[in-house]
Amino acid sequence: MFITDKIQELNEKSATSHAFHFEHISQLLTRRGIDIQSIIDKIIAFQIAIPSWALGTGGTRFGRFPGGGEPRSLEEKIEDVGLLHQLNRSSGSISLHIPWDIPKDPTALKSHLQAYGLAIDSVNSNTFQDQPDQTLSYKFGSLCHTDAGVRQQAIDHNIACIEHGKALDSRVLTVWLADGSNFPGQQHFRRAWQRTADSLSEIYRALPQDWAMLIEYKPYEPNFYSMVVPDWGTSYTLCASLGTKAQVLVDLGHHLPNTNIEQIVARLMHFGRLGGFHFNGSMYGDDDLTTGSIKPYQFFLIFNELVDAMTDPAVKNPPLAWMIDASHNTKDPLEDLLQSVQNILTTYAKALLVDRATLGDAQQNNDALAAEELLRDIFATDTRALVAEAARQSGGAIDPIGVYRNLKIREKLIEKRGKKNIATGL
Numbered sequence: 328m329f330i331t332d333k334i335q336e337l338n339e340k341s342a343t344s345h346a347f348h349f350e351h352i353s354q355l356l357t358r359r360g361i362d363i364q365s366i367i368d369k370i371i372a373f374q375i376a377i378p379s380w381a382l383g384t385g386g387t388r389f390g391r392f393p394g395g396g397e398p399r400s401l402e403e404k405i406e407d408v409g410l411l412h413q414l415n416r417s418s419g420s421i422s423l424h425i426p427w428d429i430p431k432d433p434t435a436l437k438s439h440l441q442a443y444g445l446a447i448d449s450v451n452s453n454t455f456q457d458q459p460d461q462t463l464s465y466k467f468g469s470l471c472h473t474d475a476g477v478r479q480q481a482i483d484h485n486i487a488c489i490e491h492g493k494a495l496d497s498r499v500l501t502v503w504l505a506d507g508s509n510f511p512g513q514q515h516f517r518r519a520w521q522r523t524a525d526s527l528s529e530i531y532r533a534l535p536q537d538w539a540m541l542i543e544y545k546p547y548e549p550n551f552y553s554m555v556v557p558d559w560g561t562s563y564t565l566c567a568s569l570g571t572k573a574q575v576l577v578d579l580g581h582h583l584p585n586t587n588i589e590q591i592v593a594r595l596m597h598f599g600r601l602g603g604f605h606f607n608g609s610m611y612g613d614d615d616l617t618t619g620s621i622k623p624y625q626f627f628l629i630f631n632e633l634v635d636a637m638t639d640p641a642v643k644n645p646p647l648a649w650m651i652d653a654s655h656n657t658k659d660p661l662e663d664l665l666q667s668v669q670n671i672l673t674t675y676a677k678a679l680l681v682d683r684a685t686l687g688d689a690q691q692n693n694d695a696l697a698a699e700e701l702l703r704d705i706f707a708t709d710t711r712a713l714v715a716e717a718a719r720q721s722g723g724a725i726d727p728i729g730v731y732r733n734l735k736i737r738e739k740l741i742e743k744r745g746k747k748n749i750a751t752g753l
């Protein structure tokens with residue numbers, strides 16, 4: 328579905344209101360000596376990958392309530408991301424999940440991507456469930472398994488993911504391991520770590536020179552007593568044992584309540600080991616809620632650390648792979664993704680506005696109040712008009728969700744794809 332012309336028409340309707348709000352923030356920033364266009368250019372350049380599994384309704388182990396019109400194939404998933412990208416101009420790539428999204432014809436798929444101006448982001452391996460044609464089971468783990476045959480099967484799968492990725496010009500392999508144990512004594516902690524490190528080094532050997540391998544951590548679930556890679560420290564030790572192409576991936580939802588994620592981000596960037604970031608929101612754990620919906624202030628503090636390190640020439644961290652990692656039960660998945668991207672961009676914009684020299688002075692002088700107030704002041708600044716202006720300048724919608732609803736896109740997708748289909752892989 329191509330809707331660029333309609334977006335321009337509908338932007339006309341939002342123009343007056345947008346001009347009013349943009350004028351307000353422009354005056355505010357000019358008074359502070361901030362170059363508005365340089366901020367807008369940075370927002371335009373910020374691209375967030377959409378994972379193929381976020382385009383359908385997620386569900387829980389208790390049930391699933393599909394909303395209709397979900398993509399039935401990888402091609403239709405690309406079309407959905409193409410729609411998002413036309414609306415916000417910030418969703419320029421799609422992340423694939425193997426084996427859910429194995430491309431049948433990479434050349435045809437690449438031209439399909441090109442038609443929407445999209446690229447392939449990371450390829451994500453899956454050793455957390457058994458596939459119908461699989462010989463051995465991952466019930467007791469994959470890369471950490473006590474049986475060398477199971478480990479080899481999981482290694483081979485990850486190498487196959489790299490091959491699929493190469494055919495589509497991806498440069499990132501993301502490894503998240505469900506491996507762990509449910510009962511005390513079930514798993515030998517040190518041996519499980521070593522087997523995992525040895526398996527990862529086999530995969531690392533197959534990684535092309537210009538690729539990155541991202542290692543994601545998670546404190547619990549699906550295993551509830553121990554996870555082999557539960558925290559950033561363990562991810563970091565694995566990456567350090569592998570080499571510089573291995574980087575830690577931080578997923579916002581993969582932390583216990585009240586974890587200081589902003590400090591984790593700062594630490595990893597200090598050591599040049601933060602490779603990627605998964606956006607979502609969480610109340611209790613890995614709840615897959617809309618990014619920024621529960622703890623917007625913490626989300627801002629995390630972005631503040633990211634931007635601080637990204638703009639510090641002394642920090643030698645590779646460019647980050649940004650991706651939304653969420654799959655919802657309640658909202659229209661496309662509306663939720665639009666909302667998530669808006670929340671990410673408005674928060675990123677705030678972090679760009681922080682006066683780092685003044686903050687540095689307050690920190691140097693141990694003026695806790697001044698430092699905190701500076702951050703609170705920026706957090707309270709409404710940056711929505713900056714994000715709207717960035718979208719407008721790059722050909723997107725001033726009001727992406729408004730346009731999506733006005734054009735009745737979900738209704739059209741249901742008409743075309745049906746009410747009851749389920750997106751592949753979910």
Ligand SMILES: [Mn+2]
Nearest residue numbers: 543578605652
């Ligand atoms: Mn994730």
